[in-house]
Amino acid sequence: MRELFTEHLIYWLILFLFMLGPYGMIFKKNLVKKLMSMNIMQVAVILFFLALGQKTGGTIPINLPGLIGAEHYINPLPHTLMLTAIVVSLATLGVSLGLLLTVQKRYGTLEEDELLRRMNQ
Amino acid sequence: MKEQLPALIVIVPLLIALLSPLVAYFSTRLLRGLGLTAAAVSFVSAVGALGHALTKGPWHYYFGNWAPPWGIEYVIDPLSGLMAVLVSFLSLVVLIYTDSFLREEGWLKQGIHYALYLLLTAGLLGMTVTGDVFNLYVFLEISSLSAYGLIASGGYKATVSAFRYVLVGTVGASFYLLGVGYLYAITGSLNMADLTVRLQPLLDSQAVLIAMVLILVGMGIKMALFPLHGWLPDAYTYSPPAAIPFIAGVMTKVMAYVLLRYFFFIFGVLNGFVPLVLEVVGWIAALGIILASVMAIAQSDFRRMLAFSSVAQVGYIGLGLSLGNMFGFIGAVFHIINHAIMKCCLFLVAGGVKWKTGEHLIEKYAEMSRRMPLTMGAFLLGAFSMVGIPPTAGFFSKWYLILGAIEKDLWIYVVVIILSSLLNAIYFFRVIEQAYLKKAPVAEREKFVEDKKPELPATMLVPIVVLGACILVVGILNEPLVSNILLMAFPGGGL
Amino acid sequence: MSMEFLLAYRPLWAILISLVAAALIMLTGDKRPNLRETWTIVAAVGKMLIVFSMLPLVLAGGVIEIEPFKIARGVSLHLRADAAGMVFAVLASFLWVVTSFYSIGYMRKLQEEHQTGYFACFAVCLSATMGIAFAANLLTFFVFYEILTIATYPLVVHHRDQESIKAGRKYLAYTLIAGQLFLVGILWVQFLVGHGDFQPGGFLAGKASVGALQTIFLLMTLGTAVKAGVMPVHGWLPSAMVAPTPVSALLHAVAVVKAGAFGIVRIVGYVFGPQLLAQLGVAQILAWFAAFTIIVSSLIAMAQDNLKKRLAFSTIGQLSYVVLGAALLTPLGIMGGIFHIVAHAVMKITLFFCAGAIFATTQLTRVSELNGIGREMPYTMGAFTVGAVGITGLPFIVGFISKWNLALGSLQGGQGVYVGVLLLSSLLSAAYFLPIVYAAFFKKSEPQVAKHHCGEANKMMLIPLLITAAVSIVLGVFPNAGGGLYDLAAMSAQSIVSGQFMVGGW
Structure with missing residues (x-):
């Protein structure tokens, strides 16, 4: 039972973050907070991939002379994939912030209920 | 080259x-x-x-x-x-x-x-x-981000709808990415063909089931499969008329295609948990078809009506996916083609009417057939195809889907498809009545009686007419399409 | 384009000629009405000639069959001019010629709007009717059946007023739902057997369980019975009378409703077959519904004051003669039913033409207003009398021949009760038609109505109705005159019963 937590603690953290994302998106009223929650969710997925690549006793995947054999290096592939995912996350963030700026300029508020009220006037 | x-x-x-x-x-x-x-x-x-x-x-x-x-x-x-x-x-x-x-x-x-x-x-x-499944994620996000931007350019209400779409869409993409992560964790591969081979012995494992569900939910959000369709009505309604025909026609279909690729090719429809998952997909698709069609009837804005109609039509594709047999596959792919052309044509018509008259409410469509005969003619073909009147393309998608459902003895799906055709008839004929039979108020009539200009510029009219003709052509020529292309697409090469 | 190709594809040309005409009509528009009307006449005469040219071959026992292309996986668009199809096609194409002239006269006299759309839709309807007549499998039949539904909708809502729109909605509701039920039946058959090709004597025997076959029969007959006006799904027909009278005449007395009745003949004779239906026991139920319809519709007709509504209910009853004939499952019964398609069509179209002529000339629509009109419009009312008396079944008018065969058919099958139904129906028809004739000729017209009288109908309307009345009489004496229709009906019945396309007459 202990192993479930100690060995896989990282996955519990990931699960927590992954749940935190939608919770924030649904229950927080401020649009920026929703955005942040979305980002947290994306981070959770990124951590998941990175956790996959870990090996006990492995070092960073740069070729060290004398250290031969895959078991000495952590898996670099998830890292490269997640570089892409981080860029995607950044781009999404950029687009969303741009949208929010426009909304703020037009409606003057970023609180959801107030925004809906002003939109329907 | x-x-x-x-x-x-x-x-x-x-x-x-x-x-x-x-x-x-x-x-x-x-x-x-x-x-x-x-x-x-x-x-x-x-x-x-x-x-x-x-x-x-x-x-x-x-x-x-x-x-x-x-x-x-x-x-x-x-x-x-x-x-x-x-x-x-x-x-x-x-x-x-x-x-x-x-x-x-x-x-x-x-x-x-x-x-x-x-x-x-x-x-x-x-x-x-x-x-490659990760490459698919990259392109998924490329297309999604561009779509968010395009939708947001339609005005302030569009910007708010686009923001909501960003949130929901990113959740969907994250689910998909997590599913890919699971697949990578179990097999170590990201290549679709390679995955197919490596997954074979693993298909009964829980990890694969979770991966399947994650990918299903993720793509379900992106393709607006009921009940994950919440973002779609607002996004389609406020989107600029220049972009929405393409977005509405194609985006959800490509997401549906991804699901077809996964379930028919990578996982294989007969293996492991797949039949169970597909059965659930079938039920929610059927529910979505009926509920979305009913909601479409309640709409007064033409574009919103088309948006809910899209949700229902995506349900058909989901239904074809869930049948898992050859006719289901053919029906789903054929409906992807049909719906893409039909919906694109219908939104082109909506945009054309907006451009010419500024109207988008159905009740303002009175006598539109006189002002814009060719445009409404294309609309007529699109409407008939959605209802499923032969020989338009929409009828044949239903033909194959119902055959697939009968083959699996799932009569409830047959009833759902038939019922939805009739519901479609209700809201489309309401627009037809308005456009062809009702008289416009006198003030409006003065305006267009003097208007001697052609109904729309050629660059707008030609696409509308071409797509309208395609609806009829794809319907009449569905057999060569099915026998020569779709059957070959079926895993195993078909019969 | 070899001569052989042209001759072989005649069923297809018969369908296409009026589609081309429809396009030409739409292009010509309201600006040149005479040119526009020319397209209709040319197409109608052309269609009639094409169809009649195929008669000799079919009368000799052959069929003209083509499969131009495949329309769905495993199913082709299959057209076949066989005996039953030729009966329907000859009837429809001949009557379209007559109706076209009548339409022109009627629409111009009343100066109706939307004439371009009217004539174009009419042309498409006749295309679809040819398609239904020549369809050789269920999917082809269904495609043209639905096209007919859609093409007749604009004609029903022609006047664009509240009443017409409501009638149009009712029409669509009934026909689209029926179409969907029919479709389920067709798909089920497609799944069970792999094809839907019409075979005389049926092809479903032994292909599925009794329950499944009964359900398929129910679905298919519901689908076609709605168009054929069998009670209780007849509701759309009286409402559809808001359409202009030529529409009611050709479409709702001939094309649409006969398509439904013809569909039932195809289902009974060419999909299921008499033997299978006798085993399943479902034809009996169909016969009861038909008999019920015949009697009840006549009773309702008696209560109608609006002339077209009275004719509508009369049509409902008369159509069930065809359904009854098919449901009797005997050779003479089926033959009588098929021939009644012809008989009723010519008689009823005469009656509708007269009703339209009266309306166009005097604006009168009610039976109670028709006193004395016979003196003002003697030819019109003369034709009316011929039609009315023919419906009641008087010998020497064509209605008698089909009634006689139906009566013999029911005796042949040991179901003598239907003879009683037929007799009762004759009496009731007399009860709702003869008073009109009497009042028209022998009663004095009311003063406030008399001012509407303005002489006989114009020639464009008068000549067609005289022609159809004359045809009723000629066919009553020489049932094979003109197109050998009586022989065709016999051949069709024989082929159904014997299970092969008949060679030679009977």
């Missing part, structure tokens, strides 16, 4: 997209020409690639000559080739159409619009031709 066709399909729109703002600064006419050329090249390449796939077998194109499973490859088999042809064709047609909307805008707005539009095209095409 010929050997690079699969790459050209995606790269040409991508490059031109990046150059667009710069070109626009110098000359918007050059921009238009360049954009149309990009779309045309993409279309021709897709057709060529499909031809190759039909005659010589699937085309595996290795990027940088790195062989899979380490390198990324593009695979053009009959199914992906067909999707690529469909996407690039509609992209070209709608691009011709957008000319009139963008003419009055400044160079920056035009440049950005073309950039986003071509990025969207490149992203969707990349999704269809890629053979």
Whole structure:
């Protein structure tokens, strides 16, 4: 039972973050907070991939002379994939912030209920 | 050049997209020409690639000559080739159409619009031709981000709807990515063909089940499968008329195609948990068809009505997916083609009416048939196809879907399909009545009686008429399409 | 384009000629009405000639069959001019010629709007009717059946007023739902057997369980019975009378409703077959519904004051003669039913033509207003009398022949009760028609109505109705005159019963 937590603690953290994302998106009223929650969710997925690549006793995947054999290096592939995912996350963030700026300029508020009220006037 | 066709399909729109703002600064006419050329090249390449796939077998194109499973490859088999042809064709047609909307805008707005539009095209095409699941995620996000931008350009209400779409869409993409992560964790591979082989012994494991569900939910959100469709009505209603025909026609279909690819090809419909998962998909798809059709009846805005109709039609594709047999597959793919053409045509009509008269409420469509005869004629064909009247294309999708349902003894689905045809008839005939039979108020009539101009500029009218004709042609010629392309696309080559 | 190709594809040309005409009519528009009307006449005469040219071959026992292309996986668009199809096609194409002239006269006299759309839709309807007549499998039949539904909708809502729109909605509701039920039946058959090709004597025997076959029969007959106006799904027909009278005449007395009745003949004779239906026991139920319809519709007709509504209910009853004939499952019964398609069509179209002529000339629509009109419009009312008396079944008018065969058919099958039904129906028809004739000729017209009288109907309307009345009489004496229709009906019945396309007459 202990192993479930100690060995896989990282996955519990990931699960927590992954749940935190939608919770924030649904229950927080401020649009920026929703955005942040979305980002947290994306981070959770990124951590998941990175956790996959870990090996006990492995070092960073740069070729060290004398250290031969895959078991000495952590898996670099998830890292490269997640570089892409981080860029995607950044781009999404950029687009969303741009949208929010426009909304703020037009409606003057970023609180959801107030925004809906002003939109329907 | 010929050997690079699969790459050209995606790269040409991508490059031109990046150059667009710069070109626009110098000359918007050059921009238009360049954009149309990009779309045309993409279309021709897709057709060529499909031809190759039909005659010589699937085309595996290795990027940088790195062989899979380490390198990324593009695979053009009959199914992906067909999707690529469909996407690039509609992209070209709608691009011709957008000319009139963008003419009055400044160079920056035009440049950005073309950039986003071509990025969207490149992203969707990349999704269809890629053979690597992570590459699919990348293109998924490329297309999604461009779509968010395009939708947001439709006004302030559109910006708010686009923001909601960003949130929900990113959740969907994250689910998909997590599912890919699970698959990678179990098999160590990201290449679709390789995954198919490596998953075979593992299909009864829980990890695969979770991966399946995650991918299903993720793509379900993106394709607006009930009940994950909440973002769609607002996004489609407020989106600018220049972009929405393409988005509405194609985006959800490509997402549905991804699910088809996963469930029919990678997982295999008869293995492990797949039949169970598909059964659940079937139930929610059926529910979605009925509920969305009912909601469409309640709408007074033409575009919102079309949006709910889209949710229902995506349900048909989901139903075909869930049947898991050959007729279900044919029905689903054929409906992808049909619905893409139909919905694109209908939104082109909506945009045309808005351009000419500024109206988008159904009750304001009175006597529209007199003002815009060809446009409403195309609408008529689209409406008949949605209801399922032979010999339009929509009828034949239902033909194959019902055959598939009968084969699996799932009579409830037959009832659902029939019922939804009748519900579709209710809300489409309401618009037909309004446009053809009702009289406009006298003040309006004065306006259009003197209007001697042609109903729409040619760049808008030709796409509308061409797509309307396609609805009829695809319907009448559905047999060659099915026998020569779709059957070959079916895993195992069909019968 | 070899001569052989042209001759072989005649069923297809018969369908296409009026589609081309429809396009030409739409292009010509309201600006040149005479040119526009020319297209209709040319197409109608052309269609009639094409169809009649195929008669000799079919009368000799052959069929003209083509499969131009495949329309769905495993199913082709299959057209076949066989005996039953030729009966329907000859009837429809001949009557379209007559109706076209009548339409022109009627629409111009009343100066109706939307004439371009009217004539174009009419042309498409006749295309669809040819398609239904020549369809050789279920899917082809269904495609043209639905096209007919859609093409008749604009004609029903022609006047664009509240009443017409409501009637149009009712029409669509009934026909689209029926179409969907029919479709389920067709798909089920497609799944069970792999094809839907019409075979004389049926092809479903032994292909599925009794329950499944009964359900398929129910679905298919519901689908076609709605168009054929069998009670209780007849509700759309009286409402559809808001359409202009030529529409009611050709479409709702001939094309649409006969398509439904013809569909039932195809289902009974060419999909299921008499033997299978006798085993399943479902034809009995169909016969009861038909008999019920015959009697009840006549009773309702008696209560109608609006002339077209009275004719509508009369049509409902008369159509069930065809359904009854098919449901009797005997050779003479089926033959009588098929021939009644012809008989009723010519008689009823005469009656509708007269009703329209009266309306166009005097604006009168009610039976109670028709006193004395016979003196003002003697030819019109003369034709009316011929039609009315023919419906009641008087010998020497064509209605008698089909009634006689139906009566013999029911005796042949040991179901003598239907003879009683037929007799009762004759009496009731007399009860709702003869008073009109009497009042028209022998009663004095009311003063406030008399001012509407303005002489006989114009020639464009008068000549067609005289022609159809004359045809009723000629066919009553020489049932094979003109097109050998009586022989065709016999051949069809024989082929159904014997299970092969008949060679030679009977």
